[in-house]
Amino acid sequence: MNHSERTFRNVPEGTDFSERPWRNGLFGTSLEERTFQNVPRGTIFNKNGDRVVHFYNWTEYLLKFFKTIPNILKYHHFTFHMNNVGKVEIKEKVDGNTQIIDIKKDNDIMGFPREIFPExxxxxxxxxxxxxxxxxxxxxxxxxxxxxxxxxxxxxxx
Known part of the structure; x- marks a missing residue:
C-alpha cells in the first residue's frame, strides 16, 4: 500500500449506483457486512455502562491548523502528498484540471481535540x-x- 499519497473522492449527492457494474465493490458493501473492532454498530456504551466510543471536536481542532477550502462542495477529488505537507491537489472531475492550494496555517500541530459528550x-x-x-x-x-x-x-x- 502506498502511504506517501492519499486521494479522497466525494461522490455527488444523488448519484445512482444501481446500474454500475462496480457497485458491488467498495460502494456495494453495506454496514451490515462491516465490523467495527468488535463494537456493536450504533452502540457507544458496553454492557457495563462504560463508554467505548468517544467523540471529539475535530472541526474546532483542525481549524487551528488548517485553512478552509473555498467552495469545497464543487470539488470531488482531493490528493495529499507526504512530500508536500500542507498542500492539497483539488479537482472538480477525475479528468479535470488540478489546482494545488496551501491549507496549512503557520501554527505547529500539537495537542488533541476536545472531547464531546453526547446529550x-x-x-x-x-x-x-x-x-x-x-x-x-x-x-x-x-x-x-x-x-x-x-x-x-x-x-x-x-
Whole structure:
C-alpha cells in the first residue's frame, strides 16, 4: 500500500449506483457486512455502562491548523502528498484540471481535540424514535436496542 499519497473522492449527492457494474465493490458493501473492532454498530456504551466510543471536536481542532477550502462542495477529488505537507491537489472531475492550494496555517500541530459528550435524547425525540422509526427495524432485538419504549412521560402535542 502506498502511504506517501492519499486521494479522497466525494461522490455527488444523488448519484445512482444501481446500474454500475462496480457497485458491488467498495460502494456495494453495506454496514451490515462491516465490523467495527468488535463494537456493536450504533452502540457507544458496553454492557457495563462504560463508554467505548468517544467523540471529539475535530472541526474546532483542525481549524487551528488548517485553512478552509473555498467552495469545497464543487470539488470531488482531493490528493495529499507526504512530500508536500500542507498542500492539497483539488479537482472538480477525475479528468479535470488540478489546482494545488496551501491549507496549512503557520501554527505547529500539537495537542488533541476536545472531547464531546453526547446529550441525552429529549423526551420528544425518544417518543418519535419509538413510534415512528422502530417499526422500520427488522430485527426485534435491535428495535429494543435502538428505539426502546421511553421511560419518560410522552410530551403533549402543541
Amino acid at each position: 441525552k435524547l429529549s423526551a420528544k425525540r425518544q417518543w418519535y424514535l419509538y413510534e415512528q422509526v422502530r417499526q422500520h427495524i427488522r430485527d426485534s432485538q435491535k428495535q429494543d436496542e435502538y428505539c426502546p419504549l421511553p421511560n419518560i412521560e410522552k410530551p403533549k402535542s402543541n
